[in-house]
Structures are given as C-alpha cells and as structure tokens.
Amino acid sequence: MxxxxxxxEVPEGDLVRRAREGDLTAYDDLVKRYxxxxxxxxxxxxxxxxxxxDLAQDSFIKAFSALKxxxxxxxxxxxxxxxxxxxxxxxxxxxxxxxxxSLNDLDFNAENDPDLxxxxxxxxxxxxxxxxxxxxxxxxxxxxxxxxxxxxxxxHDVQGQxxxxxxxxxxxxxxTVRSRLFYARQQLQGYLAEYVKxx
Amino acid sequence: MNESEQRFDNLRQLLKLKQHxxxxxxxxxxxxxxxxxxxxxxxxxxxxxxxxxxxxxLTQFLSIFDSRPGLxxxxxxxxxxxxxxxxVLADHSDNEIxxxxxxxxxxxxxxxLASVNVPAxxxxxxxxxxxxxxxxxxxxxxxxxxxSLFGQDNSLFQRASYVPAGNASH
Numbered sequence: 001m002x003x004x005x006x007x008x009e010v011p012e013g014d015l016v017r018r019a020r021e022g023d024l025t026a027y028d029d030l031v032k033r034y035x036x037x038x039x040x041x042x043x044x045x046x047x048x049x050x051x052x053x054d055l056a057q058d059s060f061i062k063a064f065s066a067l068k069x070x071x072x073x074x075x076x077x078x079x080x081x082x083x084x085x086x087x088x089x090x091x092x093x094x095x096x097x098x099x100x101x102s103l104n105d106l107d108f109n110a111e112n113d114p115d116l117x118x119x120x121x122x123x124x125x126x127x128x129x130x131x132x133x134x135x136x137x138x139x140x141x142x143x144x145x146x147x148x149x150x151x152x153x154x155x156h157d158v159q160g161q162x163x164x165x166x167x168x169x170x171x172x173x174x175x176t177v178r179s180r181l182f183y184a185r186q187q188l189q190g191y192l193a194e195y196v197k198x199x
Numbered sequence: 200m201n202e203s204e205q206r207f208d209n210l211r212q213l214l215k216l217k218q219h220x221x222x223x224x225x226x227x228x229x230x231x232x233x234x235x236x237x238x239x240x241x242x243x244x245x246x247x248x249x250x251x252x253x254x255x256x257l258t259q260f261l262s263i264f265d266s267r268p269g270l271x272x273x274x275x276x277x278x279x280x281x282x283x284x285x286x287v288l289a290d291h292s293d294n295e296i297x298x299x300x301x302x303x304x305x306x307x308x309x310x311x312l313a314s315v316n317v318p319a320x321x322x323x324x325x326x327x328x329x330x331x332x333x334x335x336x337x338x339x340x341x342x343x344x345x346x347s348l349f350g351q352d353n354s355l356f357q358r359a360s361y362v363p364a365g366n367a368s369h
Contacts, residue, residue: 138213189207
C-alpha cells in the first residue's frame with residue numbers, strides 16, 4: 001500500500017483541521033499519507049536506515065505538537081517537509097563526518113528499470129559492477145556533498161520535487177536552489193566520473 | 200530540456216537507482232501507530248507539567264520555531280544586540296556622570312568666589328543668603344560662608360579687640 005492510497009478521498013485541509021483539534025485518527029491518516037516520502041528523503045540524506053526511522057518519527061511527532069502554529073500559508077506537505085529537512089540537517093551537523101552506511105535493499109524493479117538497464121548494458125565499468133556496488137558508490141559520493149547540496153539533489157533528482165517547492169522547503173530563493181543543484185551535480189559527476197563519463 | 204539538464208543526463212539516470220532503495224518489507228505497517236502512541240504518551244506526560252508550570256501561550260510561541268529555526272537565530276541575535284546596546288548606554292551615562300562630577304569638583308573654588316561676588320538678591324540666583332550663610336540647592340556649595348573666612352564683611356566673625364588694662368586711659 002502506498003502512502004497516496006490512504007484516505008485519498010479526504011481532503012488534506014480537513015485532516016489538518018481535525019488534527020489541530022486533537023483528532024489523532026486524522027493525524028494518523030496524514031502520517032500514512034506522507035510517511036514514505038518523508039522517510040525516503042531522510043534516508044537519502046543520511047544513508048542509514050535506523051537514523052531515517054528515528055528522524056522520520058521525530059519529525060511527525062514534532063509536527064503534531066507544532067500543528068497549532070501551522071497557519072496554512074503553505075501546504076501541509078511542504079510545511080511537514082520543512083520540519084523533516086531542518087531536523088535532518090541538525091542531526092547531520094551533530095553527526096559531522098561519522099557516517100555509517102546501512103543501505104536499504106534495492107527493490108526487484110531496479111533490474112528492470114529501463115534507465116538502469118541502459119546504463120548496465122553499455123560497455124562501461126557499470127556492466128561489471130553489481131547494482132549493490134553501484135548503490136554503495138553512489139551513496140558514498142552523495143555523502144561527500146555538503147548537507148544543503150545533497151538535500152537539493154535528493155529533493156530534485158531523486159524525489160522529483162520542483163525548484164519552487166524546494167525553495168519553500170529549504171527557505172531560500174529559486175536561484176539559490178538552481179545554483180546549488182548545478183554545483184552539486186558537477187561535484188557528483190566528478191566523484192562518479194568512471195561510471196558516468198563513458199556511458 | 201535545457202543544456203544544463205542534458206549535460207547531467209547520465210548522472211540523473213544513475214541517481215534513479217536511489218528511487219529503488221526501499222526499507223525492509225512491512226516497515227511501514229506499524230509506523231504510524233508507533234507515532235500515534237508516542238504522541239499519546241507525550242500528551243499524558245506533559246499534561247500535569249503543562250497545568251502547573253508551562254503556560255499554553257509559551258508552548259505555542261516556542262512551537263513557531265519548530266518549522267522556522269532561522270527565526271530563533273534572529274531573535275537570539277536581536278536580544279544580544281539589545282543587551283550590548285544597554286551595556287554601552289549604561290557605560291556612557293556613567294562616564295557622563297563622573298565627568299560632570301569631576302567638572303563640579305574643579306569648579307568648586309570659583310563657585311565660592313562666585314558666591315562672594317554675586318549678590319544674593321540677584322534675580323535668577325538660586326542661592327539665598329541667610330545671615331551670611333549661603334543656602335543653596337547645590338549640595339557641594341551649600342552652607343559655605345558667603346565670603347572668605349578672612350574677609351572684612353563676614354558677620355560670623357568679629358574682630359577681637361584686646362586693650363591692656365594699663366593702656367585703658369589712652
């Protein structure tokens with residue numbers, strides 16, 4: 001069951017209003033609606049399953065306690081993302097460079113993804129490298145980026161968020177998002193040169 | 200697609216691998232219920248404390264900073280600036296007071312002279328002469344003799360005149 005399938009018929013605004021009044025059933029629906037996306041964002045930032053689990057739970061709990069301050073100026077989804085992103089960045093600052101990769105498994109569809117099949121079928125180092133090895137290299141390269149640059153890449157290239165949404169989530173302007181994205185991609189291309197260049 | 204996007208096309212394809220990283224099976228089955236039970240526990244734990252010490256307006260005020268930590272930094276900076284400004288102003292006014300005091304002390308002899316020269320009845324003068332004693336609101340110059348101790352016109356002192364007994368007839 002995906003998060004978007006949960007209570008899709010109930011408008012988000014109604015759920016938020018009821019949750020603000022202390023209705024935990026409504027908040028449960030909101031959690032189910034966004035849990036996978038919030039977890040994934042944090043996971044891609046930390047590259048650690050346990051940390052992502054703890055931070056995602058903390059973010060939802062914090063969001064509930066701060067729900068009364070939510071004025072509805074932005075969507076609940078963006079507001080929730082902002083809390084999760086700030087929590088994650090604070091966590092990463094405290095953790096500094098003590099990374100411990102505990103990567104989630106790749107799903108079965110990874111081997112059938114046309115983009116990935118195209119990459120592997122070429123005569124490149126990717127052909128010899130297994131997907132799990134590639135996954136490890138990719139995560140290591142991502143962790144070399146600064147937190148804010150990694151966040152932009154994760155939100156845009158992995159999660160498919162728009163520049164506008166990212167700007168709102170990260171509290172900066174669109175120009176900053178674009179320049180961070182460009183710089184981060186440049187850096188990543190350098191780190192993964194042997195896999196990307198010859199494709 | 201613009202040139203920048205095309206330039207990073209291969210990288211974006213590679214990054215798609217991240218979309219296939221999934222948590223262990225059944226991971227989200229109990230996720231929301233864990234969160235809800237944590238919230239319930241927090242509510243129960245914070246209820247007695249909230250009624251006794253933490254007012255709701257304070258909780259609401261602090262919760263504003265959860266989604267906007269930048270505001271907290273701004274508030275802290277402005278408070279520090281306010282404190283520094285207060286210290287600077289207090290220090291400045293202290294210096295001014297001590298400077299005024301030093302000026303008063305330096306002016307002391309001349310003020311004595313001034314009290315001699317200026318008639319007590321002169322309008323605008325805040326010193327009032329009373330039986331040769333100058334009464335003033337100025338704490339430093341108050342109760343000073345109107346003229347010097349050895350002046351001729353000081354009525355507090357009378358010149359002693361001693362005439363020996365033998366010379367009384369002269």
